[in-house]
Amino acid sequence: MTETQGAWPPGLMVSAPASGTGKTTVMLGLLRALSDDGVCVQPFKSGPDYIDPAFHRAASGRASFNLETWAMNQALFSAIAHHAKGADLCLAEGSMGLFDGVATRGLAGFGSSAETAKAMGWPVILVLDVSGQAQSAAASALGFATYDPDLRVAGVILNRVASPRHERLTRAGMDRAGVPVLGVLPRRGDLTLPERHLGLIQAVEHPDLDAAIAGYAEFLRAHVDLDAIRAAARGGAAPVEGRLPAPPAQRIALAQDAAFSFTYPHILAGWRDAGAEILPFSPLADEPPDPSADLVWLPGGYPELHAGRLAAATTFLTGLRTHAATKPVHGECGGYMALGAGLIDKQGTRHEMACLLGLVTSYETRKFHLGYRRAVLAAPMPGHAPGAVLRGHEFHYCSIVDQPDAPLANVADADGTEVPETGSCRGHVTGTFFHLIAEETT
Structure with a gap:
């Protein structure tokens, strides 16, 4: 069974204030763009989502694993994180809003993406849907950046920006709040993945998934600072020893x-x-x-x-x-x-x-x-x-x-x-x- 040793590679958590902000599109675009640049990226999914890891694998070429703190103890969490061995960078996608979890503590926490990021020592990239607001978006970003003093928000990616003027106004608010802007994504109606009643369709069902992910990567490359994102990554302490679940049969x-x-x-x-x-x-x-x-x-x-x-x-x-x-x-x-x-x-x-x-x-x-x-x-x-x-x-x-x-x-x-x-x-x-x-x- 897998045992953990050594330190984890540096990483980042891609999260958001809420679901539906575009973090999956950002995650897939970053995975493919960085991989195309020769960066070995290990993807993770914070939380119990079943569907996203298959999309991560299609974008990065590496199997993606769930990490979360309600159902996993520290030893299992660490054993799963060990799959980052050999990677240059870890990139995790959050679930729901950054601090959203359950009310009752589980084996290691309440199941929030913030807890996963802190456990791994990862700063957060906050994907903000700024449609319908401008300078006010900075108040949200500042609140997320200061809500938990033990969690570092590396910066924001502004999503669904309507015009150059909208960008200028929103950036002015971020400058005032002291929140770095790592990317600005213009509004595009085609940057969505098909959905059904459990969320996204399965990766194997997408009619042309590779082309879609390549399009996301091209879009992200044109509108985010990949070098700044890589520079923002941080690594945590050496993991504790842990083992993955044993098989129920041979x-x-x-x-x-x-x-x-x-x-x-x-x-x-x-x-x-x-x-x-x-x-x-x-x-x-x-x-x-x-x-x-x-x-x-x-x-x-x-x-x-x-x-x-x-x-x-x-x-x-x-x-x-x-x-x-x-x-x-x-x-x-x-x-x-x-x-x-x-x-x-x-x-x-x-x-x-x-x-x-x-x-x-x-x-x-x-x-x-x-x-x-x-x-x-x-x-x-x-x-x-x-x-x-x-x-x-x-x-x-x-x-x-x-x-x-x-x-x-x-x-x-x-x-x-x-x-x-x-x-x-x-x-x-x-x-x-x-x-x-x-x-x-x-």
């Missing part, structure tokens, strides 16, 4: 396609580092899991968009059921739905799933589920014994129509309030609505 058949794609990168890295064999297969291509696998793992994703194809994938379903008769199967979120008896799509059509669990879910009436989860296992699941305490994150829009099986765990949100999405277990089959991040250790 040979793991892992569903991987457009319907099943969400597994945290550090989970898979831990499995591989420990010598586990990961055997990918595609349910959408009607491929069965490898018969020699010790475990079948169905990750989250978008099975609701492919429910008809999954219901018709008889080779996949037969292979899955054969495996489940004698060996463990686990599903997370979308994978959990696929293990159930039925999935009702947004048009109200029911599609029969694997029927290994009694779960029936529906997208006909959307219900939003979002947040950290702390689960105390009532039954075993692959890699974890009853009584184990797991930390994870849940994000979906489906409603439970029926959940007749025994609950897998007692599940609560970040503040300790119990939630009804307990997961299920039947025979060798288990499933959860949350995506596993880590097991609590004492």
Whole structure:
């Protein structure tokens, strides 16, 4: 398993006052522009987002990893950060607003991007949407720069600037506040990524992702000071020793396609580092899991968009059921739905799933589920014994129509309030609505 040693490379956190300010576009453009200049950039995502790391990898050529302080203890956090070894620069993308987190402290903090930046010793680049304001934007920037005296804001990138006059006025405010301007991005309506109900579409679904990222890089190169950004990067202290999660089996058949794609990168890295064999297969291509696998793992994703194809994938379903008769199967979120008896799509059509669990879910009436989860296992699941305490994150829009099986765990949100999405277990089959991040250790 991965152990940490040495110091981290210098880095920066790309954050913002709120979601929707353009930080993902800035992040992807910076990753590609710096990589094109020969800089080896290690990307990270602050927070539990499932989608952005794949975009980071497409932009930089290096796997991106999630770092966050609610579900991860310091040892795991450090083990993940160790993937920056060999890089010239770390660049992390924040989640939501810079200081946004949960109300109740987790294993190492409240889950904010500011905490991640401080833990790594990274200054912050603040992406400010200045549309509809000018000098007033400096008051926001100054507030963010002084809110936490232990956090350094290296400067701002002004986004959606309407005209040269708008730029002059906004810069005048930043000069008065003493906040460096690292870039000014003119307003452009085409600098957006396609979205659906869980946020951005998956990287593999983008019709021409490489061209889009190349366009972002060209735009950033023309309007930001890349040398100043590199010069602003700082490194933290030497990391503590830590290890990535151990694999739940030696040979793991892992569903991987457009319907099943969400597994945290550090989970898979831990499995591989420990010598586990990961055997990918595609349910959408009607491929069965490898018969020699010790475990079948169905990750989250978008099975609701492919429910008809999954219901018709008889080779996949037969292979899955054969495996489940004698060996463990686990599903997370979308994978959990696929293990159930039925999935009702947004048009109200029911599609029969694997029927290994009694779960029936529906997208006909959307219900939003979002947040950290702390689960105390009532039954075993692959890699974890009853009584184990797991930390994870849940994000979906489906409603439970029926959940007749025994609950897998007692599940609560970040503040300790119990939630009804307990997961299920039947025979060798288990499933959860949350995506596993880590097991609590004492």
